[in-house]
Amino acid sequence: MKKIINAPENYTDDMLRGIYAAHPEVTYAEDDLRCYCIAKPKPNKVAIITGGGTGHLPLFLGYVGEGLIDGCGVGGVFQSPSGEQIYNIAKQVETGAGVLFLYGNYTGDIMNFDMAAEMLDMDDIETRSIVGADDVNSNANPEARRGVAGIYFMYKAAGAKADQDGTLDEVLAAAKKAGDNVRTVGFALTPCVVPEVGKSNFTLGDEEMAFGMGIHGEPGVWNGPIKIADELAEESLDIILKDMPVAEGEEVAVLINGLGATSGEELYILFDSVRRYLDAKGIKVYKAIVGEYATSMEMMGASISICKMDDELKGYVDYPVNTPFICQK
Amino acid sequence: MSQVTRKEGILMDKMGVEDVIEMFESVAAIFAEKKEELCEMDAAMGDGDLGLTMNKGYAALPGLLRDNSAEGDIGKMLAKGGMKMSSVVPSTMGTLMSSGIMGAGKALKGKTELEPADLITFYRAFADGLAKRGKTQLGDRTILDALDAGAVKAAEVDPAEGFLAVATAAVEGAKAGVEATKDMIPKYGKAAVFSAKAKGVADQGAVAGCYLDTAILNYFQAKNA
Numbered sequence: 001m002k003k004i005i006n007a008p009e010n011y012t013d014d015m016l017r018g019i020y021a022a023h024p025e026v027t028y029a030e031d032d033l034r035c036y037c038i039a040k041p042k043p044n045k046v047a048i049i050t051g052g053g054t055g056h057l058p059l060f061l062g063y064v065g066e067g068l069i070d071g072c073g074v075g076g077v078f079q080s081p082s083g084e085q086i087y088n089i090a091k092q093v094e095t096g097a098g099v100l101f102l103y104g105n106y107t108g109d110i111m112n113f114d115m116a117a118e119m120l121d122m123d124d125i126e127t128r129s130i131v132g133a134d135d136v137n138s139n140a141n142p143e144a145r146r147g148v149a150g151i152y153f154m155y156k157a158a159g160a161k162a163d164q165d166g167t168l169d170e171v172l173a174a175a176k177k178a179g180d181n182v183r184t185v186g187f188a189l190t191p192c193v194v195p196e197v198g199k200s201n202f203t204l205g206d207e208e209m210a211f212g213m214g215i216h217g218e219p220g221v222w223n224g225p226i227k228i229a230d231e232l233a234e235e236s237l238d239i240i241l242k243d244m245p246v247a248e249g250e251e252v253a254v255l256i257n258g259l260g261a262t263s264g265e266e267l268y269i270l271f272d273s274v275r276r277y278l279d280a281k282g283i284k285v286y287k288a289i290v291g292e293y294a295t296s297m298e299m300m301g302a303s304i305s306i307c308k309m310d311d312e313l314k315g316y317v318d319y320p321v322n323t324p325f326i327c328q329k
Numbered sequence: 330m331s332q333v334t335r336k337e338g339i340l341m342d343k344m345g346v347e348d349v350i351e352m353f354e355s356v357a358a359i360f361a362e363k364k365e366e367l368c369e370m371d372a373a374m375g376d377g378d379l380g381l382t383m384n385k386g387y388a389a390l391p392g393l394l395r396d397n398s399a400e401g402d403i404g405k406m407l408a409k410g411g412m413k414m415s416s417v418v419p420s421t422m423g424t425l426m427s428s429g430i431m432g433a434g435k436a437l438k439g440k441t442e443l444e445p446a447d448l449i450t451f452y453r454a455f456a457d458g459l460a461k462r463g464k465t466q467l468g469d470r471t472i473l474d475a476l477d478a479g480a481v482k483a484a485e486v487d488p489a490e491g492f493l494a495v496a497t498a499a500v501e502g503a504k505a506g507v508e509a510t511k512d513m514i515p516k517y518g519k520a521a522v523f524s525a526k527a528k529g530v531a532d533q534g535a536v537a538g539c540y541l542d543t544a545i546l547n548y549f550q551a552k553n554a
Contacts, residue, residue: 082416083424111424111462115415118431122408122438 001198003298008195012054012076019061023324026064029092034074035085036061037092041070046162046171047094050103050155051086051113053078055194056215058325059151059294060103065323068159069102073112077194077297078216080108083115090120090127098126098168102158102175104147105131128172130154134184134305136243137212137221146214149257149294150182150305153317160319178313183244185236186303187211188259189226192296211235215259215296229266233273236304241281246308248282253289253317255305260295262302267291270302287317293326340491341552344443349403350394352548357387359544363537370533374515374526379422383537386418386426393417401441407434422534425459425472432458446488448495452480452542470513470527475538478506493553496546503539510535 005011016033020026029035041047051073052060061072071089073081090099099120101113110131117127133143134150157178161171188210191200201217204210209227212220227235246252256271258264267290275285286309294303307313321328344352360367360383367380390410397409411430415423436454437447456476459465465473482502486495510532515524 082419083427084412084416087412111421111428112415114462115412115424115428115431118428118435119408119412122405122435 001193001195003193003195005195008198011195012074015054016074019324026061026324029071030088032085032088034081035089035092036064036072036074037089038064038070041093041095042163043095044097044165045070045095046097046100046166046168047071047090048100048102048155048158048162048171049073049086049089049093050101051075051081051089052104052106052109053080053216055192055297056295058292058323059149062323062325063155063159065321065326067163067319067321067328068155068323068326077196080106080112083112083119086113086116087119090116090125091123094120094125098128100158100162100168100171100175101127101129102151102154103131104151105133105143105145106147126168128168130172130175130179132179134179134182135214136183136185136239138214138218146218148184148186148215148305149255149303150179150184150307152255152257152289152293152305153178153182153253153307153313156319156321157313157316159321160316163319174312174316178307178316181244181308181313182305183240184255184303184305185212185239186215186257186259186301187220187232187236188213188217188296188299188301190261190298190300191217192260192299194297209301215294215299217296217299229270229273230276233270233277233304237274237277237306240304240306244306244308246281246283246306249284251284251286251309251314252278253287253307253309253313254278254285255293255303255307256288256290257294257303257305258292259299259301259303260292261298261300264291267302270304274304286314340493341549342444342491344403344447344492346398346401346403346406346441348552349406349443350391350398352545353387353394354391355548355551356541356544357391359540359547360384360387360537363540367533367537367540370536374530374533378420379533379537382418382420382422383426383540386414386423389417390414390430402438403440403443404434404436404438407431407437409434421463422472425463428462429455429459429476432456432461444488445486445490445492445495448492449480449483449486449488452476452483452499456480468513470510470515470532470535472532472534472538474510474513474532475503475506475535476541478509479503479538479542493546493549496542496549499542500539500546503535503542507531507535507539 132147132151158175161174371379394410415427
């Protein structure tokens with residue numbers, strides 16, 4: 001294992017201390033570093049809270065900031081935050097307009113967010129919950145899919161709607177609309193190492209890649225010889241467009257996401273392959289987002305997310321945001 | 330704080346905040362006593378940590394309840410104490426037990442004292458809270474099969490017969506529920522891997538659930554002795 005750390009067991013908390021020291025616009029609740037909150041919650045705005053395991057920066061906590069979301073439960077590496085932590089965050093950032101829980105579709109996270117929702121209900125604080133479930137290859141049943149990089153569009157939609165003083169149900173509807181219209185396919189060229197485990201979470205030969213795997217190294221569709229960018233774009237988009245048809249003349253946003261150790265150069269090469277594929281089908285790219293938005297520590301690889309656009313969703317993706325990790329004017 | 334005063338020799342007919350905490354001290358005692366037994370049962374069929382989880386969680390619970398008892402609302406005390414317990418024992422079984430307590434707390438929200446009818450509600454809401462969180466069904470060979478059977482039997486008692494009668498019925502139901510798991514096929518966790526070995530053996534989670542109901546009965550027996 002080659003990592004710049006002090007001790008594997010301090011990975012998450014040492015990271016958090018660094019983030020708080022660097023960015024005074026975020027803070028933590030209840031003396032617990034893992035209860036990550038925006039420092040100045042906006043009054044009478046729906047509070048949006050996410051959460052999940054460490055190891056995916058800028059996911060999940062990097063989305064906390066202006067125009068996006070308000071708090072994030074930070075679990076250990078690839079582990080859920082506790083229900084109590086999520087509850088404490090909600091108590092800190094909630095300002096009277098209710099709370100939306102928006103997170104990835106994983107069993108441990110669901111149990112803990114449901115628990116926090118129950119506690120908030122006891123305090124007469126209204127909550128709604130929605131999960132990101134955009135990873136097409138993880139399950140044939142759309143509701144059973146894992147949440148991966150496509151949650152970006154759900155954060156953007158919910159965050160914009162809340163910032164425009166939407167009601168709790170309107171913010172939920174915005175998140176749902178984005179979630180219903182986004183699909184993701186990912187592939188890895190190398191695995192990653194969970195610090196406290198110290199070994200790779202799966203193995204790949206030098207010339208091998210894994211297509212369709214999850215962001216925690218869950219097994220994918222195939223492992224085999226590495227393919228070129230055009231082939232990866234074609235295979236990914238064939239799967240996405242079969243699952244979510246996009247007609248000729250329709251517009252989409254494209255998110256090319258790096259998994260942690262793939263260069264920006266490669267991501268733009270991949271984007272160009274995606275663009276040419278979409279051009280050939282007569283599908284217009286309304287907006288391109290290229291960079292790291294949901295990683296798997298030092299995993300090499302990328303994911304392609306396609307979000308179908310209409311006027312409402314265009315408004316959300318264009319909405320300005322400003323967090324310590326993500327800035328859009 | 331609503332400590333209910335009782336005359337010597339008269340059966341307990343109401344429970345206050347302190348009584349509920351004391352009841353959970355009885356639960357803590359039983360899981361301290363049964364720790365090894367539950368771990369051994371679990372090692373044969375699962376992770377081997379069931380006894381540790383139950384012991385650690387329930388040992389912490391009375392203190393967590395007391396920390397949240399200031400308002401005098403038994404429901405809120407259970408809900409908050411249950412949530413705190415989930416951070417003490419963050420495993421799946423710990424989360425499920427916490428969810429049962431939280432479910433009971435939700436159902437008893439606003440109560441400053443409990444009557445026998447509320448104990449019937451407690452058993453039902455505990456089982457339902459746990460089932461909801463775990464998305465567990467009856468017959469899945471889990472702790473729910475004992476707790477639900479206990480709740481059903483408890484609900485058959487006329488509350489006028491008092492706490493002891495309700496708690497006695499719950500244990501009868503839970504024991505029958507444990508027996509029934511011997512013929513069930515495990516669906517969850519590592520137990521599912523050992524499904525061939527499960528035939529004829531009671532589910533260890535259900536046994537733990539039955540101990541919970543037994544500890545509650547022990548408490549009322551001691552009070553009414």
